[in-house]
Amino acid sequence: MSAVHEPPIRPEYVAPQRAAPAPALVSTGPVNRWGWLSKPAILLALVILWELLARWVDNDLLLPGALQTARAFIDGIASGELIGYVTVSLAILVQGFLLGVAIAFLLTWLAVSNRFGRELIDTLTSMFNPLPAIALLPLALLWFGLGKGSLLMVLVHSVVWPLTLNASAGFRAVPETLRMAGRNYGLGGLRMVLQILVPAALPSILSGLKIGWAFAWRTLIAAELVFGSTSGQGGLGWYIFQNRNELFTDKVFAGLATVILIGLAIERCVFQTLERVTVRRWGMQR
Numbered sequence: 001m002s003a004v005h006e007p008p009i010r011p012e013y014v015a016p017q018r019a020a021p022a023p024a025l026v027s028t029g030p031v032n033r034w035g036w037l038s039k040p041a042i043l044l045a046l047v048i049l050w051e052l053l054a055r056w057v058d059n060d061l062l063l064p065g066a067l068q069t070a071r072a073f074i075d076g077i078a079s080g081e082l083i084g085y086v087t088v089s090l091a092i093l094v095q096g097f098l099l100g101v102a103i104a105f106l107l108t109w110l111a112v113s114n115r116f117g118r119e120l121i122d123t124l125t126s127m128f129n130p131l132p133a134i135a136l137l138p139l140a141l142l143w144f145g146l147g148k149g150s151l152l153m154v155l156v157h158s159v160v161w162p163l164t165l166n167a168s169a170g171f172r173a174v175p176e177t178l179r180m181a182g183r184n185y186g187l188g189g190l191r192m193v194l195q196i197l198v199p200a201a202l203p204s205i206l207s208g209l210k211i212g213w214a215f216a217w218r219t220l221i222a223a224e225l226v227f228g229s230t231s232g233q234g235g236l237g238w239y240i241f242q243n244r245n246e247l248f249t250d251k252v253f254a255g256l257a258t259v260i261l262i263g264l265a266i267e268r269c270v271f272q273t274l275e276r277v278t279v280r281r282w283g284m285q286r
Helices: 035-057 066-079 081-113 115-128 133-144 148-172 176-184 190-224 236-245 249-277
Strands: none
Touching: 035 066, 066 081, 066 249, 081 115, 081 148, 081 190, 081 236, 081 249, 115 148, 133 148, 133 190, 148 190, 176 190, 190 236, 190 249, 236 249
């Protein structure tokens, strides 16, 4: 009797074999465990290097040490002198930055609305973005005099062009598929902008805000090195300039350290928080 052969099984009916899941890689190394200490460790190393270099130079007039600068900083905070100068600078900075942001978004809307607006804004950004804001200070003094108006002019210039450039580039880079999806859901006009275009372009907008903030902060300090803010009240740059004239080098370094600390605080508390609750949460940035 001949053997009975089973018919061959077609491959599409064979159940696929599931591969065993790869074990999760859990890193317990010191990098992940102590990663939050990396930036403070870098700052501490720089401070130690600064102190050692000051001791090697051994001239407080040229290079005060980190400890001497810290004492001048604490004395300025305790007396309220340094806080007063910082308050004046931040008040001017907030006004100029918000005004620049409003103008930048108006120009961005013009750039994305039609072709003529896009060409106009491209031309304007090519002309004025490379122009240093501090170079406009003599013209600002001629137009607005010695006061807040001159500072606001140079601050607005330092914010408008980088923010307009980044925001308009972000809106143009929004994929057409997202626009089509928005139209399929019945979105249009302002709802399309707020619910589709702005979230998609938000990484570029945040980059523009960070660049504009940095430009505005350093422009303000440079402008205040020339004159006080308004009505005889000086800002942080004026504090640095006055102490340089009086040869209080430790106070000069305390003012510079204040500029750096404010920059770090704004970056950490404002921009990183904004990124964490938006673009990182949405998976648009690592």
